[in-house]
Structure formats: C-alpha cells, structure tokens
Amino acid sequence: MARPELVQIPPQPLERYRELLGEDFPRYQAVAEAARERFAGRAIWHVNSTGKGGGVAEILHSLLPYVRGAGVDTRWAVLREDPEFFTVTKRLHNRLHEDPGDGGPLGEEQRALYEATLRSSAARMSRLVQRGDTIYLHDPQTAGLVPAMRELGAKTIWRCHVGVDRPGELARGGWEFLRPYVEAADACVFSRREYVWEGLDPARIWLMAPSIDAFAPKNQELDEATVAAILGEIGLFDGRPAAAPGFVRGDGTPGRVERAGELLQDEKLPAEARLVAQVSRWDRLKDPRGLLDCFAEHVEDADVHLALVGPVSWAVADDPEGAVVHGDVAEGWRRLPAEVRRRVHLVSLPMDDLDENAAMVNAIQRRAETIVQKSVAEGFGLTVAEAMWKAKPVVASRLGGIQDQIVDGESGVLVDDPCDLAAFGAAIRGLLADAERAREIGAAARQRVKDRFLAIGRLTEYVELVGSLVDGDSRG
Numbered sequence: 001m002a003r004p005e006l007v008q009i010p011p012q013p014l015e016r017y018r019e020l021l022g023e024d025f026p027r028y029q030a031v032a033e034a035a036r037e038r039f040a041g042r043a044i045w046h047v048n049s050t051g052k053g054g055g056v057a058e059i060l061h062s063l064l065p066y067v068r069g070a071g072v073d074t075r076w077a078v079l080r081e082d083p084e085f086f087t088v089t090k091r092l093h094n095r096l097h098e099d100p101g102d103g104g105p106l107g108e109e110q111r112a113l114y115e116a117t118l119r120s121s122a123a124r125m126s127r128l129v130q131r132g133d134t135i136y137l138h139d140p141q142t143a144g145l146v147p148a149m150r151e152l153g154a155k156t157i158w159r160c161h162v163g164v165d166r167p168g169e170l171a172r173g174g175w176e177f178l179r180p181y182v183e184a185a186d187a188c189v190f191s192r193r194e195y196v197w198e199g200l201d202p203a204r205i206w207l208m209a210p211s212i213d214a215f216a217p218k219n220q221e222l223d224e225a226t227v228a229a230i231l232g233e234i235g236l237f238d239g240r241p242a243a244a245p246g247f248v249r250g251d252g253t254p255g256r257v258e259r260a261g262e263l264l265q266d267e268k269l270p271a272e273a274r275l276v277a278q279v280s281r282w283d284r285l286k287d288p289r290g291l292l293d294c295f296a297e298h299v300e301d302a303d304v305h306l307a308l309v310g311p312v313s314w315a316v317a318d319d320p321e322g323a324v325v326h327g328d329v330a331e332g333w334r335r336l337p338a339e340v341r342r343r344v345h346l347v348s349l350p351m352d353d354l355d356e357n358a359a360m361v362n363a364i365q366r367r368a369e370t371i372v373q374k375s376v377a378e379g380f381g382l383t384v385a386e387a388m389w390k391a392k393p394v395v396a397s398r399l400g401g402i403q404d405q406i407v408d409g410e411s412g413v414l415v416d417d418p419c420d421l422a423a424f425g426a427a428i429r430g431l432l433a434d435a436e437r438a439r440e441i442g443a444a445a446r447q448r449v450k451d452r453f454l455a456i457g458r459l460t461e462y463v464e465l466v467g468s469l470v471d472g473d474s475r476g
Contacts, residue, residue, distance in 0.1 A: 004047070004077040004078055004079055004080060004121065004124055004125060004128075005051065005077065005078040005080055006075065006076065006077055006078075007051040007060075007076040007077070007078060009064045009065055009068050009074060009075070009076055010065055010068075010250060010251035010252075011065055011068040011069035012065035012066050012068075012069045012215075012250075012251075012252075013069050014028060014029060014032055014066055014069060014070060014456065014459075016215050017214070017454075017456045020214060020450070021456070027460075028456055028459055028460070031459055031460050031463055032066075032069075032070035032071070032459065033070075034463070035067075035070055035071075035072050035459075035463045035467075036070055036071035036072060038463070038467055038470065038471075039072050039073070039466065039467075039470065041132075042073065042132055042133055042134065042470065043073045043074070043075055043129075043130065043133045043134075044067070044072060044073065044074045044075070044133070044134045044135075044136065044466055045075050045076075045077060045128075045129060045133060045134065045135040045136060045154075046060055046064065046074070046075070046076045046077070046135075046136045046138065047076075047077045047078075047079065047125070047135060047136070047137050047138065047142050047145065048060065048076075048078060048079070048137075048138035048139065048141065048142060049078065049079050049081070049086070049089070049138075049139070049141035049142070050078060051076070051078045051354075052311075052351050052354050052357075053281065053311050053351060054281060055161060055210065055379065055380065055381075055382045056138050056139060056161055058212075058218075058382050059161075059210045059211065059382070060076055060138075061213075061216065061250065061354070062211060062212050062213035062216055062455040063211065063213075063455045063458055063459075063462070064076060065213075065250065066213075066455060066456060066459060067459070067462065070459075075128075077125065077128065079121050079141060079142065081117050081121070081141075082117070083320060084113060085113065085114070085117045085141075086141070086320055087102075087104070087320055088106070088110045088113060088114055089114075089139075089140045089141045090102075090320055090321060091104055091106060091110075092106065092140040092174050092177060092178065093139070093140055093162060094285070095170045095171060095173055095174035095177075096140070096160075096162045096163060096164065096171055096174045096175075097162060097163075097164055097171070097285055097377035097379075098164040098166075098167060098168050098170045098171045098377065099170065099284075099285060099376075099377055100170060101321075102321075106173060106174070106177050110177075111177065114144055115144055117144075118142075118144035118145050118148075119148070121145060122145055122148035122149070125145065125148075125149070126148070126152055129149060129152050129154050130152075130153075130154075131152060131153030131154070132153065132154070133154045133155070134154060134155040134156075134157065134466050134469055134470065135149045135154045135155070135156055135157070136157045136159060137149070137156065137157065137158050137159065137185075138159045138161065139159070139160065139161055139162065140174070140178060142158075143158055143178045143181040143182050144178075144181045145181075146158060146181045146182065146184045146185045147181060147184050150184060150186075155186050155466075155469040155470065156184070156185045156186050156187075157185060157186065157187045157188070157189060157465065157466075157469070158181075158182050158185040158187075158188050158189070159188075159189040159208075160182075160188065160189070160190050160191075160195065161191060161210070161379045161380065162195075162379040163190065163191065163192065163194065163195025163379060163400070164194075164195070164377060164400070165194045165399060165400065172198075175197045175198075179197075179199075182197075182200070183200065183201075185204070186204065186469050187204050187205075187206055187465060187468075187469060188200060188204055188205055188206070189205075189206045189207070189208050189465070190205065190206075190207055190208075191207070191208065191209055191210060191379060191380050191401050192207065192209075192380075192400070192401055192404060193207055195379075206461075206465055208458065208461050208462075208465070209380065209401065209404065209452070209453065209458075210380045210382055210385075210401070210453070211385075211453050211454055211455045211457060211458045212382060212385050212386055212389060212449070212453060212454065212455060213454070213455045214389065214450075214454055214455075215248075216250055216358060217247050217248065217249060217250060217255070217355045217356075217358035217359045217362060218358035218359070218361050218362050218386060219362065219386055219389050219390070220247065220248055220362065222247070222359075222362055222363060222366055226245050226246070226247070226363070227363045227366050227367050228241075228367075229241040229245035229257075230245045230247075230257045230359060230360060230362075230363035231269070231363055231364070231367060233245060233257045233258065233259070233260065234257075234260060234261040234263070234347065234349070234360055234363075234364075235260045235261055235263045235268075236261070236263065236265075236268065236269050236307070236345060236347060236364070237268055237269055237271070238268045238271075244256040244257060244258045245257050247355070247359040247362075249355045250355055250358075255353075255355050255356060255359065256356075257356055257359055257360060257363075258356070259350045259352065259353070259356060260350075261347050261348055261349045261350065261360070262312055262347075262348040262350075263345060263346065263347055263348070264330055264333060264345070264346035265342075265344070265345040265346065266338070266341055266342040267342050269305055269307070269345060270303075270305075272303065273303055273304070273305045273343075274301070274303055274304045274305070274369050274432060275304075275305050275306075275307060275367055275368045275369060276295070276299070276304060276305070276306050276307070276368060276369065276370045276371075276372060276428055276432075277306070277307040277308075277309060277364055277365065277367075277368040277370075277371055277372070278291055278306075278307075278308055278309065278371070278372045278373060278374065278383075279309040279310070279361055279364065279365065279371075279383045279386075279387075280309075280310055280373070280375075280383055281310055281311065281322060282310045282311075282313050282321075282322040282323070282325040282326040282329070282348075283321065283322065283325060284321065284325055284376075285375060285376055285377040285378070286373075286374070286375050287374045287375060287376050287418065288308045288310070288325065288329045288374075289325075289328055289329050289332050290374055290376070290418075290419065290421065291306070291308065291372055291374040291424070292306070292308065292329060292332050292333065292336075292344065293332065293421060294374065294421040294424045294425050294428075295340075295343075295344065295425075295428075296336055296337075296340045296344075297421060297422075297425065298421060298422055298424070298425020298426070298428075298429070299425055299428055299429060301429075301432070302339075302343075304343065304432060305343045305344070305345065306343065306344045306345070307344075307345045307347055307364060307368070308329060308344070308345070308346050308347065309347040309348075309349065309361065309364055310322075310326070310347075310348060310349070311348065311349055311351050311357070312348045312349065312350055312351060313325075313326040313348065326346075326348065329346060330346060333346055347364070349361065361386075362390075365386060365387050365390050365392060366390055366392075368387075368392060369392075369393075369431075369432060369438070370392065370393055370394075370395060370428055370431050370432060370438070371383075371384075371387035371392045371393070371394045371395075372394070372395045372396065372424070372428065373394060373395075373396040373397065373402060374395075374396070374397060374415075374418060374424060375396070375397050375399065375400070375402070375418060376397065376399075376418045376419065377399065377400065378397065378399055378400035378401060378402050379400055379401060380400065380401030380402075380404075380405075381396070381400065381401055381402045381405070384396055384402055384405050384406065384412075385405055385449050385453045387445075388405065388406075388411065388412065388442075388445035388446060388448060388449045388453075389445075389446055389449045389450075390442075390446070391439075391442035391443055391445060391446040392442050392445065393412060393413065393431045393437075393438045393441040393442050393445065394406060394412040394413070394445065395412070395413045395415065395424060395427040395428055395431065396412060396413070396414060396415070397414070397415055397418035398414035398415060398416050398418075399418060402414070405448070405449075405452075405453065406445075407444075407448070409441075410441065410444050411441060411444040411445040411447075411448045412441060412445055413427045413430070413431065413441070415427055
C-alpha cells in the first residue's frame with residue numbers, strides 16, 4: 001500500500017524578515033522560540049490534495065518553511081487518489097462557492113466513494129501519524145479523514161479555504177455532505193467570518209487569513225533585465241536570452257528559468273506594449289473567458305495587450321476541469337477579430353519545477369502595468385496579494401477575500417458585479433490612463449500586504465491555534 005506523497009519543506013530562518021519588519025521583528029522571534037519548546041517531540045502534519053498549483057499549496061509553501069525554520073517538526077503529506085474522487089471533491093468545491101459546477105449529484109453513491117477512498121488514505125496516514133501529533137486537514141478533499149485521525153489520538157484541525165458571502169441551497173448542500181466529518185474536528189479554521197458554516201460549535205472556530213512569503217520565488221525582487229529575460233525564455237518576448245535568467249530558489253540556492261511555456265498567440269509581446277494580466281488556474285470561477293470577452297469589447301487601445309496566465313492544464317491533479325476551461329478560452333481566442341487576437345496571449349506555464357514556475361509568474365506580474373482578478377467566486381485570491389506586493393494596481397471583483405485585501409480606490413479597484421464587462425473595462429482603462437493614480441494605488445497596495453498578509457504575520461496565530469489543542473485549551 002503506497003504512502004501519501006511527502007512534500008519536502010526546506011527550513012527558512014525568520015532572520016530573513018528582520019530588515020523588512022524592523023522593530024516588530026523581535027516579537028515574532030520570541031513566538032518562534034516559545035513554539036520550539038512548546039511543541040518539542042510532536043509533529044504538526046498538513047494534508048491536502050496537491051503539492052503544486054492552487055492557493056492551498058501556495059499558502060503551505062509560504063508558511064511551513066518558517067515554522068520548520070523555527071525548530072518545529074512540521075510535515076506535509078499529499079493525498080494520491082483516483083480521478084473519480086477528485087471529480088466528487090471538485091463538485092464539493094464548486095458547491096461551497098454556490099456554483100453548480102458540473103451539475104452532478106452528491107448522493108449516497110458519491111458519499112460511498114468519498115468515504116472508501118479516504119478510508120484507504122487513513123490507513124496509509126496511520127503509518128505516519130502518532131498519538132499526540134496535530135494534523136491540519138485542508139479543504140473538502142481531506143475532511144473525511146477527521147474521524148480516523150482522532151481515533152489515532154491526533155488533534156485535528158480542518159481548514160476550509162473556500163466559501164461564499166451569501167450561502168444558498170448549493171453551498172448548504174456542500175456543508176451537509178461534509179458536516180459529519182467536520183463536526184468531529186477539534187478546531188475549524190476559515191478565511192473569513194462570512195464563510196463560517198451555520199451550526200458549527202463557535203468555541204471551535206478560528207479565523208485566519210491566507211498569506212504570502214515576501215522572499216519566495218514568486219514575490220522576490222527582480223530587476224527589469226531579468227524580467228525581460230524570463231519572458232523571452234517563456235516565449236512571450238521575442239528571442240531567447242543568451243544565458244538562462246536566474247532567481248533565488250525557496251531554499252536559498254540559485255535557480256534558472258530554462259523551460260518555455262505553452263503559448264497561444266499570433267505574435268510576441270512587443271517591447272513597448274502595455275500589459276494587463278490575470279494569473280490563476282484555468283478555472284471557470286476565475287472567469288478567464290469573461291476577461292477575454294471584456295478585453296475584446298472594452299479595451300481598444302492598440303498598444304494594450306492581455307495575458308491570461310495559468311499552469312499547463314494537465315499538471316494540477318485535483319482540478320479535472322482545467323483542460324476544459326483552457327479549451328473554452330482558446331476557442332474564444334480563435335474567434336476574436338485578428339486585430340484583437342494579436343493583442344491577447346494565452347500562457348500556460350510548466351509545473352515541472354515549482355520554483356521556476358513561480359519565477360515565471362513573478363516576471364509576468366512585474367511586467368504588467370495592471371493586474372486583474374475577474375473571479376465570479378473566490379475564497380481569498382492569493383494572486384491579488386502577490387500583485388499588490390509588487391506595487392501593482394489591481395482591478396478585481398468585490399467578493400470573497402478579495403475585498404479583505406483591497407480597499408476600493410485606495411489599494412486597488414473593486415467592481416461590484418463580476419459579470420459587468422463594461423465596468424471592468426472602464427476600471428482597467430481608468431488605471432492605464434492615469435499613471436500617477438496607478439502608482440499611488442500600487443504603493444498603498446504593497447503597504448497593505450506588508451501590514452496584513454505576509455506569512456510571518458500568521459506565525460503567532462498558527463502557534464496559538466496548535467498550542468491551544470496541545471495544551472487542552474477548552475476553546476479547541
């Protein structure tokens with residue numbers, strides 16, 4: 001019986017943040033020292049459905065190296081399941097967003113498949129998890145592991161990264177499917193208060209916003225020459241650089257961008273072009289097709305180009321809809337008038353090397369003048385924080401965790417109706433036409449991320465939550 005895949009977590013020293021945080025740094029240093037003593041002899045497990053692609057993997061790659069660097073035994077396991085299982089969990093994911101997804105059922109047959117799959121995973125995890133460990137289970141794919149992990153004597157935390165501001169019948173249907181497992185958890189963590197399910201024990205609820213790592217390959221500083229070289233290597237710019245452009249890997253060692261992307265474009269991005277970009281999975285809820293239509297209908301300047309950027313559609317194991325969505329966007333691109341199509345680039349980035357992929361995203365975001373997140377549903381939207389950290393003005397839907405990140409008109413621009421193409425087009429054109437306003441918004445955006453959404457800022461909350469369970473706090 002094969003074990004779950006274990007993701008390597010290279011430890012990172014908190015010292016990286018000393019200069020950035022200034023006088024606030026000693027407070028986090030003290031938290032780390034206390035955690036090392038408090039959790040000695042215990043492992044803290046994180047379990048999710050993929051080690052690459054998507055927001056959960058991004059969050060774990062950002063946070064866990066610093067927990068491990070603090071001397072806490074933190075481990076990460078990824079479930080390896082059949083496609084049929086991920087079809088059911090994608091259905092749950094969509095329902096929690098109040099979206100019908102593929103419209104398929106969530107009845108007894110699906111529950112039987114879900115439970116049988118996770119019984120097998122629980123048996124494999126039982127070889128790894130010991131009594132007294134804490135296990136942090138992420139999203140619908142892992143909720144069914146809660147009872148079995150408790151039977152092993154582990155403290156269990158279920159972390160829900162998705163939700164909807166105004167739940168309806170679909171979301172509540174997803175809740176009821178998962179409720180028997182979730183109610184057994186010692187603690188439940190949600191990104192926003194609005195996402196907390198009705199009927200859960202308030203004493204077990206924790207709120208914790210996602211975060212990014214300022215020094216990760218996706219967010220580290222890149223100069224203009226490196227940005228241009230990376231875009232050339234991807235295939236978005238004319239000509240490949242003479243030498244592969246470099247970046248710093250997550251473990252601090254040097255890396256190089258050596259792979260090309262899979263691009264659908266009539267021509268390369270001109271050096272003088274102004275770029276608007278959206279980076280996300282190929283997911284209907286991110287609405288890349290809607291942004292394509294918005295750009296075609298409402299952004300007419302001949303020097304403005306659009307890049308829709310995502311992973312190669314087959315590389316994200318727990319998202320069976322990715323290839324279909326990419327195909328739909330590609331078909332929409334082919335139908336565009338030639339003068340519009342030449343200004344649109346569909347960019348699928350390789351996932352063979354996660355750090356290399358992150359450096360590619362970093363370069364595209366830094367090259368863009370404006371970043372868009374035209375989601376029709378959104379748990380949090382880490383790409384928004386990533387763009388804000390790069391001092392980019394972001395135009396995004398006023399929903400989910402996006403509205404926790406952006407203060408409308410100050411650190412970004414929010415559009416009330418995610419389906420209002422004209423409003424999105426007007427917001428994009430407004431930022432492109434007013435360079436000073438765009439610069440001010442970008443500066444405010446970076447400061448807001450520094451104040452609220454950096455990984456080191458989650459360290460105190462993380463230690464408090466796990467500590468409450470380890471110490472037998474009544475809240476947990």
